[in-house]
Amino acid sequence: MVSRRDFFLGAGAITAAVATSAVSRVSLAGLPEAVIQTKADTMPPLQPQNGRPYNPVVTLNGWTLPWRMNNEVKEFHLVAEPVVRELAPGYKAHLWGYNGQSPGPTIEVVEGDRVRIFVTNKLPEHTSVHWHGQRLPNGMDGVSGLTQPAIPAGKTFVYEFVARRPGTFMYHPHADEMTQMAMGMMGFWVTHPKDSHPLISEVDRDFCFLLNAYDIEPGAATPKIMTMLDFNLWTFNSRIFPGIDPLVVRKDDKVRIRVGNLTMTNHPIHLHGHEFEVTGTDGGPTAKGSRWPEVTTDVAVGQMRQVEFLADEEGDWALHCHKSHHTMNSMGHDIPTLVGVDHRDMTRKIAKLIPDYMVMGERGMADMAEMQMPLPDNTAPMMTGDGPFGSVEMGGMFTMLKVRKEQQPGDYRDPGWFKHPAGSVAYEWRGELATPARSGEAGGQSMPLQQPPSETVEVQVRKPSGHAGH
Numbered sequence: 041m042v043s044r045r046d047f048f049l050g051a052g053a054i055t056a057a058v059a060t061s062a063v064s065r066v067s068l069a070g071l072p073e074a075v076i077q078t079k080a081d082t083m084p085p086l087q088p089q090n091g092r093p094y095n096p097v098v099t100l101n102g103w104t105l106p107w108r109m110n111n112e113v114k115e116f117h118l119v120a121e122p123v124v125r126e127l128a129p130g131y132k133a134h135l136w137g138y139n140g141q142s143p144g145p146t147i148e149v150v151e152g153d154r155v156r157i158f159v160t161n162k163l164p165e166h167t168s169v170h171w172h173g174q175r176l177p178n179g180m181d182g183v184s185g186l187t188q189p190a191i192p193a194g195k196t197f198v199y200e201f202v203a204r205r206p207g208t209f210m211y212h213p214h215a216d217e218m219t220q221m222a223m224g225m226m227g228f229w230v231t232h233p234k235d236s237h238p239l240i241s242e243v244d245r246d247f248c249f250l251l252n253a254y255d256i257e258p259g260a261a262t263p264k265i266m267t268m269l270d271f272n273l274w275t276f277n278s279r280i281f282p283g284i285d286p287l288v289v290r291k292d293d294k295v296r297i298r299v300g301n302l303t304m305t306n307h308p309i310h311l312h313g314h315e316f317e318v319t320g321t322d323g324g325p326t327a328k329g330s331r332w333p334e335v336t337t338d339v340a341v342g343q344m345r346q347v348e349f350l351a352d353e354e355g356d357w358a359l360h361c362h363k364s365h366h367t368m369n370s371m372g373h374d375i376p377t378l379v380g381v382d383h384r385d386m387t388r389k390i391a392k393l394i395p396d397y398m399v400m401g402e403r404g405m406a407d408m409a410e411m412q413m414p415l416p417d418n419t420a421p422m423m424t425g426d427g428p429f430g431s432v433e434m435g436g437m438f439t440m441l442k443v444r445k446e447q448q449p450g451d452y453r454d455p456g457w458f459k460h461p462a463g464s465v466a467y468e469w470r471g472e473l474a475t476p477a478r479s480g481e482a483g484g485q486s487m488p489l490q491q492p493p494s495e496t497v498e499v500q501v502r503k504p505s506g507h508a509g510h
């Protein structure tokens with residue numbers, strides 16, 4: 041296996057080679073080279089080789105599309121096509137995307153750049169690309185039927201406009217949208233400010249990712265496109281924990297994270313250990329007087345948020361959607377709650393018939409993270425992730441912000457687990473346990489005790505459906 045270090049060094053070299061050869065080998069009259077990415081790793085930031093300088097972003101488990109300059113126009117080539125996306129190590133999905141991946145590559149330009157994007161359609165049906173949030177001529181807005189004919193399968197269309205305002209944007213199809221977005225067609229777009237901007241801070245690290253969701257049956261590889269709400273895979277950039285790379289920063293870095301939501305529900309994105317401010321949306325940078333500290337920001341459907349903070353607390357800090365079902369992987373929701381039900385005897389009987397049978401949920405669901413129940417091939421465990429202290433019991437929209445003193449500027453390699461200073465980890469109390477003091481048995485005068493507390497706790501046992509009772 042290629043180590044992360046070798047991979048990052050190699051990836052930088054490949055990217056540089058592509059950026060140079062794209063200009064020298066291809067005639068400027070023809071199409072720009074279609075650069076394809078086959079890996080789901082986080083690529084190092086693509087330093088601009090030409091055009092106006094800017095401080096590039098890092099796309100989580102993604103990459104930035106190289107371009108060529110053609111008479112002062114930045115030319116990109118997007119290829120809409122079926123792709124195989126690794127959602128987590130060893131777990132692959134058959135999606136639709138751009139240039140080999142879902143989401144497609146991030147497009148980075150500078151305010152005032154004239155941009156020409158060639159879009160080649162290698163899908164089995166027509167498509168279009170809508171440039172979400174951009175100021176542009178109406179005919180470049182990418183709404184098939186309304187502002188342009190759809191791009192037929194096999195054809196290439198050209199979009200051209202000036203990136204008029206700096207900010208955080210995205211792109212996605214506006215043709216058979218339900219299918220094409222359910223299949224993973226989307227990408228990030230960042231327009232950097234051309235000069236220093238009063239509302240856009242310079243940061244040391246600038247991360248971006250899109251929220252997307254899939255409904256893929258355990259053992260299958262293709263999303264169900266008719267699903268409206270009950271998705272089973274909640275992703276950052278079409279990756280699920282533990283497949284999502286950490287956001288690695290140096291202590292005291294100024295950090296920006298840009299998030300866009302192309303799922304069917306809202307996601308309250310929560311960061312541990314630090315407070316941030318929302319400094320911009322897809323509508324532009326927010327006024328300074330409108331900013332307040334938060335540790336969670338809700339990103340509604342079709343919205344984008346950029347947050348900024350000073351990473352001044354060392355450690356491995358969780359960064360996740362706060363909806364607890366969105367930090368789980370493939371799971372069924374039609375399972376009765378079994379907390380408190382003792383079914384040891386039932387398990388023993390069933391295991392005689394089905395050796396792999398396991399009971400879920402009698403003490404809560406945490407056992408799910410550690411058990412070795414066989415899963416269908418190509419299925420993500422519901423929750424997993426081996427941390428330094430055991431299972432993290434997470435999946436889906438979960439990763440970590442890793443803040444390290446010794447991390448070098450520009451180094452995004454995973455530093456491993458945080459080494460906690462002695463005496464700074466929660467620990468077990470080993471002294472005497474006193475009888476808990478009850479707070480007066482009842483509320484105050486407005487909440488008098490109605491009846492004495494019952495000695496017994498009643499448990500309603502519901503038999504799982506499909507199993508005949510005896």
Ligand SMILES: [Cu+2]
Binds near residue numbers: 307363437
């Ligand atoms: Cu969520």
